[in-house]
Amino acid sequence: MMRFRTFLLLGFLFIHSKASAQVRHILSGTVRDAATGEVLIGATVQVAGHAIGVTTNAYGFYSLSLPAGPHRLSVTFLGYRSLEQPVSLNTDQKADFSLEAVTQQMEEVTVTAEKPGDRVLNPEMGSTRLSFRTLRAVPAMLGEVDLVRTMQTLPGVTTVGEGSAGFNVRGGNVDQNLLLLDEAPVYNASHLMGFFSVFNPDAVKDVKLMKAGIPARYGGRLSSLMEVRMREGNSKRWAATGGIGTLSSRLLVEGPLVKDRGSVLVAGRRSYSDLVLHLSGNEDLKKNSVYFYDFSAKANYRIGARDQLFLSHYSGRDVFRVDFEGNKLNLRWGNRTGTLRWNHLFSNRLFANLTAVFSDYDYRIYIPAGVQDDAEIEISKGVQGANWTSRIASYNAKADFTFYANARNTVTFGTNFLQYRFDPGRLKAEGDRSTVHEIILPSQHAREYAVYLENEQTFGNKWAAQYGIRLSAFEYLGPGTVVDYPRTPSETGGPSGERRFEKGQVIASYLHPEPRLAVRFSPAAGRSLKASYNRTAQYIHLISPTTAASPLDIWSPSTNNIRPGLADQLSVGYYHTLSRWELSGEVYYKTLQNQIDYRPGAEVKVNPKLEAELLYGRGRSYGLEVYARRHTGRLTGWVSYTLSRSEQQVDGINTNRWYLTKFDRRHMLSIVGTWEAGKRLSVSATFTLNSGTPVTVPNARYEVEGGTISVPINTRNRRNTFRLPSYHRLDLSATWKNRPKPGRRRQAEWVASLYNVYGRRNPFSIYFQQGSNAQATEAVRLSIIGTVLPSLTYNFTF
């Protein structure tokens, strides 16, 4: 199969490459960090002074076809000392490079004028990569370095509000981002309802966000790809990294499994506010507790020169315990992922990666007898003494190949298979005062398949293109009994009769070709103009009718009622790299099909007729994003500005007219800066300014219940026509390193930070309620964080 495919590809390439008589050889190898042995992702290997070059892949591998003879190679990577090395190619050759990290930003860094930076060299656009180091430099809320929060300072990325889970990219819902942690999909990326993301920063090597021109290799979500790579662990020596913070503590241990052949890394983190609360005098708080923990582990081993194995694991949990008269309501949720990868070099030109992934997300709630109603988790009244569980699990096998065909063509191709199991909800009686009998919503099963083929080709010195196609398919499988529900409120006839399906029978199936195209034109070194078009299809959906996504939301497959989401995006951008600055401007236009919204008052928890509560519509979003990043010197950081609009049209909502989505932001500005004040002190600041969230407000009220209850009403039934006041916030942090001693490994630093420095009460929402009586109506602003939050963290490495 494999050989056949390669053969086909070679035929395919033959047309495009002017096979010359000139003798060429292959130079291939790996680029690593000199001190830790970690591979470097996205390092550039190029012939000095030429546009010919490649960037290393996710495993640090590169392959470059060059004419026989002497060359001067330059290897560059941001934050590392560039390397120039002569090579003389008489045969195919292997060359591994080790780059030295620049430990102090202050030190003179040799920056060559033609240093390309991967944003200019690749046709890939709409992407930003943040290294572990950059992530750490940004001021963190309560000292918790956070990927998702830092992502929110990039152009085109929004959130529905402070402390809400996930993020929105270019007008896409939170479920439209594919979050991959070492290739494993993460179904809920939030700790503490959404204040923090689940990734332990110490274990993260880098994170890449792609908003447009998504390569054919990736699919399954409409709006973006956020790829998080865990570090492999130090393959030279044993080391430990950790931190003691205001909110949580972390510890990471890493070391060589077998020196220079493999390494292992284990990292854990736990928040301990619950322990602090236990010491406090507050009786009420003592009985309740909230905490989270997570655990990451990774091991890799090189078997010979051609094979490498990676095994990674993540698990995390959040725990809430709420006391009701001595009976504790207990809520826990979390993700688990496991990834096994095998890198194999079939030849110095054909790189393969085989991956097997398990990933799940589940929650369980114990609702004791005697529980009182709580609006936050919307327990159905009458349900007391019950265990409530829900889960999504997926098994994923994929094969990805990169064929470095020649100096001008790099072909990627592969296949992906996903098996899903959804358990939307089970309710089981617990204890003798239970009012409940067992309710099990039947499991749903589905399969997702994809094959893709893509070529990255350069034409002359100025043009390059990445073109490919992904063919994705989805099957919603039995056993099951399904009903077809009306798709719009005006549709008459009601639900259809029940249809029964046996195990493995296909209830509904979908097939979508997803073309992907990106073109780059570089009129001069360091400048490029790029354009891209891509279609993406999404087959699983987060059912979340609330303003902010909740940990109790469930995922649903595409079914006979829910059709797969489709997105088409056109994007054009200009990129300019100066010696210290990287500048870009992009515009985009995106349309979305089969977007889910909810009937008024929709009940989505443990509801066997969930699909009857859904409405479907279309979306569109467009915008301009400007980004300027200074990556060297004493002052580093970035400024990003976005002008955008994001709308939806759903029959049955807003009298069938277009309305703004809750994540529409007219203007967004972020300024992130880090200043190396001295050899030991650095100071960082982040300023964020966003237009307010569009919300629905009443324009009248009426009285019911004999005049005792005032009900807000929008007499024209319009949605999201009012904007909350704009959101702005300044964060500061200072890092004070201990005095470095030559020959001593131990390093330590203190990080002090202030979140929301001027204590602005940014509104999360404004709601309307009656006060002492039905006539005393008022508007109330809810601010999740209304004060400045200070924190102090001690970090160490030895």
Add this chain to the structure above:
Amino acid sequence: MKSTHRFLKLLLSAVAVLPLGGCEDTISVNLKEGERLVVVEGSITDRPGPYTVRLSTTAPYFSNQPTPRLSGAEVVLSDDRGDREVLTETGPGLYQTHRLQGRVGGKYALTVRVNGEEYEAQTEIRRVPVIDSLRSGFRKATEARDAGYFLTYFGPEPAGGPDFYRVKIFRNDTLLNDPQLDLFFFSDDHIDGNYLNGLELGAGPFRPGDNARVELHGITEETFRYLRELQKQMRNDGLFSSPTANVRTNIRNTRPGGKPATGWFGGSAVRTGTLVIRK
């Protein structure tokens, strides 16, 4: 901090260690003024009347006064057996029946002619089980409630259905009707046919000597959905609030494209239980 949001409060205590004082405050907001709509609220039960229909209009959200009543309307109540009665206005906007009597299984229609428009609404009266007994127990104060005596409910829930219920709780003949705390309704979705063995009724607190009266209303699915949407709007606050949306109405203008109205007309069968609170 709103009393019903223990989770949010707890969450913030976890994040900030020190409780954050006052993250909710009243602000002034400039709202556009909407057009005036007719509001109809009526009910019918299986117990002897008179039944009352209340007609009013919407008002600016911050009007700070009772909303205007609608007088001089023609209000007609009829059932599925051909019985029909014109209601009499007994006070401003209050219209009452004289003899018509609701029964379990009956279907009812309400017609209102006012301001040159005609509005219609339908409902029915569904079954209701008996209340076996009520008990009371002392509960300590929580963020939501003061300390005192609270009621627990004992009684069957008939198999089959689906059935929907609303519980109204009266303290010394006054309906406890805090819109955020006291709207109590449920479906038998997860508890069909089970004995309700000590169901916690939230409204209170009661003091020793108080007369407690509990009405169990068997309501329609539509009324249940109406109450659910109403409650969502009454609790539009926390971290996971639903977007603000209009509460459903079953009042329809008979003329297509005519001016809409809002409000609810609901039928229910009622059983009552009483208890004198003792120490």
